[in-house]
Amino acid sequence: MSAVPAATNACIAELKALLGERCTTAEAVREHHSKGESWHAARLPDAVVFPESTEETAEVVRICARHRTPIVPFGTGTSLEGHVVALNGGVSVDMTRMNRVLEVNAEDLDCTVEPGVTRKALNAYLRDTGLFFPIDPGADASIGGMTATRASGTNAVRYGTMRENVLALTVVLPDGRVIKTSRRARKSAAGYDLTRLFVGSEGTLGIITAITLRLYGVPEAMSSAVCGFKDLAGAVNTVIATIQAGIPVARIELLDDVQLDAINKYSGLDYPVQHTLFLEFHGTQAGVKEQAEMVGAIAAENGGGEFQWTTRAEDRSKLWQARHDAAYAALALRKHECNNLGLWATDVCVPISRLAECILETKQDLDASFLVAPIVGHVGDGNFHLAFVLDKDKPAELAEAERINEKLILRALAMGGTCTGEHGIGYGKAKFLQAEHGDAVSVMRLIKQAIDPAGLMNPGKMFTA
Numbered sequence: 001m002s003a004v005p006a007a008t009n010a011c012i013a014e015l016k017a018l019l020g021e022r023c024t025t026a027e028a029v030r031e032h033h034s035k036g037e038s039w040h041a042a043r044l045p046d047a048v049v050f051p052e053s054t055e056e057t058a059e060v061v062r063i064c065a066r067h068r069t070p071i072v073p074f075g076t077g078t079s080l081e082g083h084v085v086a087l088n089g090g091v092s093v094d095m096t097r098m099n100r101v102l103e104v105n106a107e108d109l110d111c112t113v114e115p116g117v118t119r120k121a122l123n124a125y126l127r128d129t130g131l132f133f134p135i136d137p138g139a140d141a142s143i144g145g146m147t148a149t150r151a152s153g154t155n156a157v158r159y160g161t162m163r164e165n166v167l168a169l170t171v172v173l174p175d176g177r178v179i180k181t182s183r184r185a186r187k188s189a190a191g192y193d194l195t196r197l198f199v200g201s202e203g204t205l206g207i208i209t210a211i212t213l214r215l216y217g218v219p220e221a222m223s224s225a226v227c228g229f230k231d232l233a234g235a236v237n238t239v240i241a242t243i244q245a246g247i248p249v250a251r252i253e254l255l256d257d258v259q260l261d262a263i264n265k266y267s268g269l270d271y272p273v274q275h276t277l278f279l280e281f282h283g284t285q286a287g288v289k290e291q292a293e294m295v296g297a298i299a300a301e302n303g304g305g306e307f308q309w310t311t312r313a314e315d316r317s318k319l320w321q322a323r324h325d326a327a328y329a330a331l332a333l334r335k336h337e338c339n340n341l342g343l344w345a346t347d348v349c350v351p352i353s354r355l356a357e358c359i360l361e362t363k364q365d366l367d368a369s370f371l372v373a374p375i376v377g378h379v380g381d382g383n384f385h386l387a388f389v390l391d392k393d394k395p396a397e398l399a400e401a402e403r404i405n406e407k408l409i410l411r412a413l414a415m416g417g418t419c420t421g422e423h424g425i426g427y428g429k430a431k432f433l434q435a436e437h438g439d440a441v442s443v444m445r446l447i448k449q450a451i452d453p454a455g456l457m458n459p460g461k462m463f464t465a
Helices: 006-022 027-032 054-066 119-129 143-148 194-198 232-244 257-267 285-301 313-324 326-332 352-367 395-414 430-437 440-451
Strands: 047-049 071-074 091-094 101-105 110-113 166-172 178-180 207-214 221-229 251-255 275-283 308-310 341-349 375-377 383-391
Touching (some): 006 047, 027 047, 054 166, 071 207, 101 119, 166 194, 221 232, 232 275, 232 352, 257 313, 275 285, 275 313, 308 313, 313 326, 326 383, 352 383, 383 395
Parallel strands (some): 071 091
Antiparallel strands (some): 101 110, 166 178, 166 207, 221 308, 251 375, 341 383, 375 383
């Protein structure tokens, strides 16, 4: 602890007095909290704390504020743009012990949870109510982290993102005050929309300690399908036509031929190695049948093969687990080449009318490159990802990934899109925020300064210095 500033040491001493063993400076725990699941360099916090209530969280923040010690909120650590890295040291505030479902209002289709509840745990809790929470980013992320990063995922094309599904928040501000941003009513015209301000704020404005969420009835029927295309344009144009036709598809995921090959090998599937769509339909028995027939006809017009259907829950689960394991499958493509592999996942989102153009130009870049980088995406809302599989011992690979990533982002921005559809900014994409938002970034900075004048809450994230 000799290199730690005296004020930080004093802060940690107070936190230990407050929390006992739930404040630790153990190196193994600090190392776990030094990074997410991203390529970006890790940095150790000086201490990690585990509050168990809003009141404890507020007291932790007040202690850190008195000692001017940086605060980094931490959920399950699945973020992809360096959100949880302690760039300036300080205290990592791990919210996983705040993992209670506080209230379920089945008649109103909402619930209130603590931030450490994961999406899978919430749906397990709701299983007997006939309700579910649909936002599915793939990882079993915490609801608090999903709220802070404005997460979405495979179901977003039908059910929206965290932005549409968070009704109210309890937030601890950087000075330790506790506020509630809204009530449970489905709409309000009372004052500024503080809920939307904190959804997607990435821990830079406060620590979220309770979230009220929209819930949905479990559909009467669900079916999944897989459809291959020899031509990438045909697959993407099927997506565009499906969305423009207003077909309420629940999930529509694109996997290019590289990603499909990786998934086959990793998950034990045997689909033809083609550009492929994974789809899911929710509704009544008749509605699901009608949706599927309509999308099948559109796919046929665009050169798609026959749909491979399943309504069995275990088959659907296997299919979507394979999709969620896409990153691990991509890594496995090079597992025999080197011992120091890393995955750099990036994403963009564009208006649906520009999706084919953006994906096809990106595929051309990848075909001309020496890198392995599958394309996969939640293309129903114009969002797709690249997963660069890199040898960490070869700087030329990282440089090439940086080149393609920047080209991809600038292309998306030129098409009226965004530098990130769901991964967030963190510090990995901070340099692109100005290019996307221009003078609006100065307004964001004013908000940050007004709420966190000392700059203690997750410093170094969202904005460049």
